[in-house]
Amino acid sequence: MDTLKVRDAKDVEEVVRAAIANEQPLEIIGHGSKRSIGHAMATNAVLDLSALNAVTSYEPNELIITLQAGAPLGDVLSLIDAKNQQFAFEPMDTAALLGTPVSGTIGGMIAAGLAGPRRIRDGGARDHLLGAHAVSGFGDGFKTGGRVVKNVTGYDLCKLLAGSWGTLSVMTEVTLKVMPKPEAERTLLLRGLDDAAANKAMTAALGSPFDVSGAAHLPKSEFRAKAEGLGDMAGQGEALTMLRLEGITASAAHRANSLRELLAPFGAAILVEDAASAALWATIRDVLPFAAGGALSAWPVWRIVCPPASGAALGFQLARETGGELIYDWGGGLIWAALPPKDDAHGAVVRARATAVGGHATLIRANDDVRRAVDVFHPQEPGIAALSERVRASFDPKAILNRGRLSRGATA
Amino acid sequence: MAIMMPASDQAVLARRSEIVAALRAIVPGEGVIDTPAEMRAYESDGLTAYRQPPMVVVLPDTTEQVSLVLKYCAAHGIKVVPRGSGTSLSGGALPLEDGVLLGLGKFKRIREIDFDNRVVVTEPGVTNLAISQAVAHAGFYYAPDPSSQIACSIGGNVAENSGGVHCLKYGMTTNNVLGCEIVLMSGEILRIGGKSTENSGYDLMGVITGSEGLLGVITEITVRILQKPETARALMVGFAEVEAAGECVARIIGAGIIPGGMEMMDKPAIHAAEAFVHAGYPLDVEALLIIELDGPKIEVDELITRVEAIANGCGSTTCQISTSEAERNLFWAGRKAAFPAVGRISPDYLCMDGTIPRGALPKALARIRELSEKYQLGCANVFHAGDGNLHPLILYDANKPGEIERAEAFGADILRACVEFGGVLTGEHGVGIEKRDLMPEMFSEIDLNQQQRLKCAFDSQGLLNPGKVFPTLHRCAELGRMHVHAGKLAFPDLPRF
Numbered sequence: 001m002d003t004l005k006v007r008d009a010k011d012v013e014e015v016v017r018a019a020i021a022n023e024q025p026l027e028i029i030g031h032g033s034k035r036s037i038g039h040a041m042a043t044n045a046v047l048d049l050s051a052l053n054a055v056t057s058y059e060p061n062e063l064i065i066t067l068q069a070g071a072p073l074g075d076v077l078s079l080i081d082a083k084n085q086q087f088a089f090e091p092m093d094t095a096a097l098l099g100t101p102v103s104g105t106i107g108g109m110i111a112a113g114l115a116g117p118r119r120i121r122d123g124g125a126r127d128h129l130l131g132a133h134a135v136s137g138f139g140d141g142f143k144t145g146g147r148v149v150k151n152v153t154g155y156d157l158c159k160l161l162a163g164s165w166g167t168l169s170v171m172t173e174v175t176l177k178v179m180p181k182p183e184a185e186r187t188l189l190l191r192g193l194d195d196a197a198a199n200k201a202m203t204a205a206l207g208s209p210f211d212v213s214g215a216a217h218l219p220k221s222e223f224r225a226k227a228e229g230l231g232d233m234a235g236q237g238e239a240l241t242m243l244r245l246e247g248i249t250a251s252a253a254h255r256a257n258s259l260r261e262l263l264a265p266f267g268a269a270i271l272v273e274d275a276a277s278a279a280l281w282a283t284i285r286d287v288l289p290f291a292a293g294g295a296l297s298a299w300p301v302w303r304i305v306c307p308p309a310s311g312a313a314l315g316f317q318l319a320r321e322t323g324g325e326l327i328y329d330w331g332g333g334l335i336w337a338a339l340p341p342k343d344d345a346h347g348a349v350v351r352a353r354a355t356a357v358g359g360h361a362t363l364i365r366a367n368d369d370v371r372r373a374v375d376v377f378h379p380q381e382p383g384i385a386a387l388s389e390r391v392r393a394s395f396d397p398k399a400i401l402n403r404g405r406l407s408r409g410a411t412a
Numbered sequence: 413m414a415i416m417m418p419a420s421d422q423a424v425l426a427r428r429s430e431i432v433a434a435l436r437a438i439v440p441g442e443g444v445i446d447t448p449a450e451m452r453a454y455e456s457d458g459l460t461a462y463r464q465p466p467m468v469v470v471l472p473d474t475t476e477q478v479s480l481v482l483k484y485c486a487a488h489g490i491k492v493v494p495r496g497s498g499t500s501l502s503g504g505a506l507p508l509e510d511g512v513l514l515g516l517g518k519f520k521r522i523r524e525i526d527f528d529n530r531v532v533v534t535e536p537g538v539t540n541l542a543i544s545q546a547v548a549h550a551g552f553y554y555a556p557d558p559s560s561q562i563a564c565s566i567g568g569n570v571a572e573n574s575g576g577v578h579c580l581k582y583g584m585t586t587n588n589v590l591g592c593e594i595v596l597m598s599g600e601i602l603r604i605g606g607k608s609t610e611n612s613g614y615d616l617m618g619v620i621t622g623s624e625g626l627l628g629v630i631t632e633i634t635v636r637i638l639q640k641p642e643t644a645r646a647l648m649v650g651f652a653e654v655e656a657a658g659e660c661v662a663r664i665i666g667a668g669i670i671p672g673g674m675e676m677m678d679k680p681a682i683h684a685a686e687a688f689v690h691a692g693y694p695l696d697v698e699a700l701l702i703i704e705l706d707g708p709k710i711e712v713d714e715l716i717t718r719v720e721a722i723a724n725g726c727g728s729t730t731c732q733i734s735t736s737e738a739e740r741n742l743f744w745a746g747r748k749a750a751f752p753a754v755g756r757i758s759p760d761y762l763c764m765d766g767t768i769p770r771g772a773l774p775k776a777l778a779r780i781r782e783l784s785e786k787y788q789l790g791c792a793n794v795f796h797a798g799d800g801n802l803h804p805l806i807l808y809d810a811n812k813p814g815e816i817e818r819a820e821a822f823g824a825d826i827l828r829a830c831v832e833f834g835g836v837l838t839g840e841h842g843v844g845i846e847k848r849d850l851m852p853e854m855f856s857e858i859d860l861n862q863q864q865r866l867k868c869a870f871d872s873q874g875l876l877n878p879g880k881v882f883p884t885l886h887r888c889a890e891l892g893r894m895h896v897h898a899g900k901l902a903f904p905d906l907p908r909f
Contacts, residue, residue, distance in 0.1 A: 015903055150767045151838070160614050333608060383600055
């Protein structure tokens, strides 16, 4: 293993150019916290961005921050928290789920694009990446976007970089939108709903004018009585449906009352405030019940995205067919599924069920053998797959960057 | 015409009647228009200074027809310009002499309203406002609201990534679309995304949005809809100095308040608007802010109080707070009519669209005043203050020799200043032909080449809307060539582990 620790964007260009000349693919890492997501990469040369870790500029009044890609996520969150700001898309911290000692970098956060519960209201990483400097697989440093929120100058290549898992370009510096933290948060908890009823309750809440910023459901589960992060809420593993309201204090409290009335047919909701509420949503965001250190650490974990109102039907069938454990977020539009160990991690069932409702599934946690047996990323329609490959080649024709990560057998 | 369009292909023009006949075989009846008189309606869009009759207009009404038209044009090397409602302010739908103008006006149907998933599936020719109207009975609306929303099509909104007054809080088009059906120049029909909150694989929807009709022709769109806020109220605040108004905007945002809309007008714009709509705007101020708060009543009332205190702290000279819907609408009436209002005081005007960091506002307005002196042309400024999007309206008279050229030079200097102050050339109107030749002010050749390579992934012959966005066109083969960097064979000497 050859690890090249770059010092600046110029180094990145030189490394990529040398890699092109030598036909030597590169694995791109920050802290390596998400290296276990995707297929094994066809290379033993690593481009390490962790030394590119500076905060280039932070302008709270402009609601923007510019960072080098290797800046540690935790440090950046602390920095903006001190100004009472946040990334509205609530980036997931994958450390607990994947069992890594570190939470990763800003570059990794964007390249993975894993957004948390507020995604349903405020969008994902793609919606908050305003501009980037990157080095393409041509070995050229380029920029896209800018440092302002409102910008339609040229193609929005930021959208492609977010969620590209490092296969298009090496991001060296990014500008992100930050938003004020809400003054208060309130969560309404409904107990004992089955998945279908919970899906209906979440749909009603999200279709209300009460500006719901989180809608999640933990089905009844034996194992969860012991799961992390839920504190007293874990109870005896009974079902919990959670709806979040954020904003100025008077407004959040008022909307919580209104929503509680709206949801009365689903039962009497319990109100959870501020810090206790935040802990609940961190549990959902980081999928703590499935943590690598917990009871399900040997179970593969899928991340299934589907039309929100289809969530319960999809999840219910999947749980019945596999004996798996589920967590619903995004009002039913995101299902985290931990399934009992199996050679293919139940891939055929998961994919068939997800595809049937217009959704897609990514295998986020699985051992090497399983990842050799099943596609980690959802297979695409041939036309979309061909276009995506042309798009990839337009950035990196020789597949120098993270070759093989996105598809099995693409290691040639 | 100051902007050069790609040279016309004489061989294509020579085959015009054959091409018209072939298109008629695909789109029967009145769907193909080839007489000069009937084509006149299509020779320009919202950038009316530029006009060019197309070779022929085709108005398909099915995706299959769109596919066949594109396939035919691709096979015969014929350029295609897509068009929605023709309201582009940057010339995005300006026809080509040797090109087929492909109008999507017959795609007028909303295909599905799905309240449970909070989406609308619509054809591209449906107007922006019609989507909101179709879901209003259930309390929903479609958030992006460009000023042209009565006329502009949702397909055009996706092509241009349109914004609007409310995008500070609710995002632009790109933040509110989930999927589409798109026809590539080859005729291939693809479906991207759908009702799911996010898509798998590369975010193709994200890069198609705002691609100005250069990547494909959209034939169906899935948009997010939101519940209408319970209430909205507005403040109208006057300042004796532009700097104080700019400071007020910064402090509101700094206090963690994101208004539904926050607009600024300078003195010439205030006077023009007041003369036109009599909204009761104060005439003795240098800058006027209209700040709208929306949400539950209890929240709006509280935030109104906070914003009023901030405005007072910034030295506001007048402050009115709406107490009724009628009054709120009156505050907005002047701002919304600002463009036609300016049209009344000047024979012609050019509407610019740069974005700057909010903090650079006083600097930018000072620069615009200097340029106004230099070019001896008036300028009224309206400004989406919350997100730094400037709309200087440059006043000129097209009948006076040399004025249009001066106005364009003035506009270009404003946009250069936006880039100099850390901003961008266009916030919501698009590059089109209008800002095409200014792209190198913001992007290097390498940056632009990367964008054009992406274009090649969608349209390898460069037949879809050529001459827009990019100042220099390159062949895809040339762009794809890998340069060998001589003498750089070894990895650089870096710390290794």
